[in-house]
Amino acid sequence: MARLSISNLTKTYDNGVKALNNISLEIESGMFGLLGPNGAGKSSLMRTIATLQTPDQGSITLNGIDALNEPEALRRVLGYLPQEFGVYPKISAEELLDHIAVLKGISKTKERKELVDYLLQKVNLYEKRKKAVKSFSGGMKQRIGIAQALIGDPKLIIVDEPTAGLDPGERNRFHNLLADVAESVIVILSTHIVDDVKELCSDMAIMNKGEIMYKGTPQNVLSELDGLVWEKTVARNTVETYQAQHKVISNKMNSGKSVIHVLHHEQPEEGFVNVKPDLEDVFFAKTSASIIAD
Numbered sequence: 001m002a003r004l005s006i007s008n009l010t011k012t013y014d015n016g017v018k019a020l021n022n023i024s025l026e027i028e029s030g031m032f033g034l035l036g037p038n039g040a041g042k043s044s045l046m047r048t049i050a051t052l053q054t055p056d057q058g059s060i061t062l063n064g065i066d067a068l069n070e071p072e073a074l075r076r077v078l079g080y081l082p083q084e085f086g087v088y089p090k091i092s093a094e095e096l097l098d099h100i101a102v103l104k105g106i107s108k109t110k111e112r113k114e115l116v117d118y119l120l121q122k123v124n125l126y127e128k129r130k131k132a133v134k135s136f137s138g139g140m141k142q143r144i145g146i147a148q149a150l151i152g153d154p155k156l157i158i159v160d161e162p163t164a165g166l167d168p169g170e171r172n173r174f175h176n177l178l179a180d181v182a183e184s185v186i187v188i189l190s191t192h193i194v195d196d197v198k199e200l201c202s203d204m205a206i207m208n209k210g211e212i213m214y215k216g217t218p219q220n221v222l223s224e225l226d227g228l229v230w231e232k233t234v235a236r237n238t239v240e241t242y243q244a245q246h247k248v249i250s251n252k253m254n255s256g257k258s259v260i261h262v263l264h265h266e267q268p269e270e271g272f273v274n275v276k277p278d279l280e281d282v283f284f285a286k287t288s289a290s291i292i293a294d
Ligand SMILES: Nc1ncnc2c1ncn2[C@@H]1O[C@H](COP(=O)(O)OP(=O)(O)OP(=O)(O)O)[C@@H](O)[C@H]1O
Pocket: 013, 014, 015, 017, 018, 019, 036, 037, 038, 039, 040, 041, 042, 043, 044, 045, 161, 192
């Protein structure tokens, strides 16, 4: 079983932004969701784990490898799909994977060919192996991104915001691929999309402003909000009035009207019905400044 231990990680950029503020996390094999709004510090944390930047303080160990003192050793067991995976425009899927396998030190041609064929099958792109990666759809590019991250038998795979811009079918295929991979290794999925975490992750953390606001299972965090979420469908032009009077955590459109969610210990006023909390309520509750009204 793989184990990643992160303790007391801190990073302040030169411009004074404190992107990581004393982050500690223990992560085991399986799919781990790191959920947070834009600017929360997710990419900073992912890049630090991937040894692409150094923290000011703290430590990271993966199965006993000290990432800060032995970055080379960590990179050998790491697969990384960054937020922007720059693909080489003119080359085919097969050539791209072969090229990256060379870079990762797989020098025997036959071994490389077998590995590349295996990975192309695994991500369901074998039929397209001769096609230019440039011509691929967003989902196909992300699948090639995962295939390259799998080269070298990694123990830790980091995927940063992987489903942005994918259509529902592509997103579904990508989810299935990740779930398959996560059976034996740690996969960290960094995302601002609540449904990615809901559908895939057995363990999760919510990050905001450089800090971990919650770490645990989705079930546990949902039970924290049991009985506290109240819903009402209101006219769009009255939402501001509700916001002034209540702790409105979300405001979504449904058939041209606004469906608002309020956190409260009891019914805030007539017309509100108590609803089962979902992960999106948790996300808003943990990342908005005000939490629960008395
Ligand atoms: N190299 C950098 N120099 C200065 N500030 C940075 C740098 N990288 C990130 N930041 C700032 O640090 C904060 C955290 O950014 P980060 O990219 O880690 O967040 P994120 O949760 O991944 O958000 P996003 O989804 O928008 O990428 C932001 O305020 C960002 O502007």
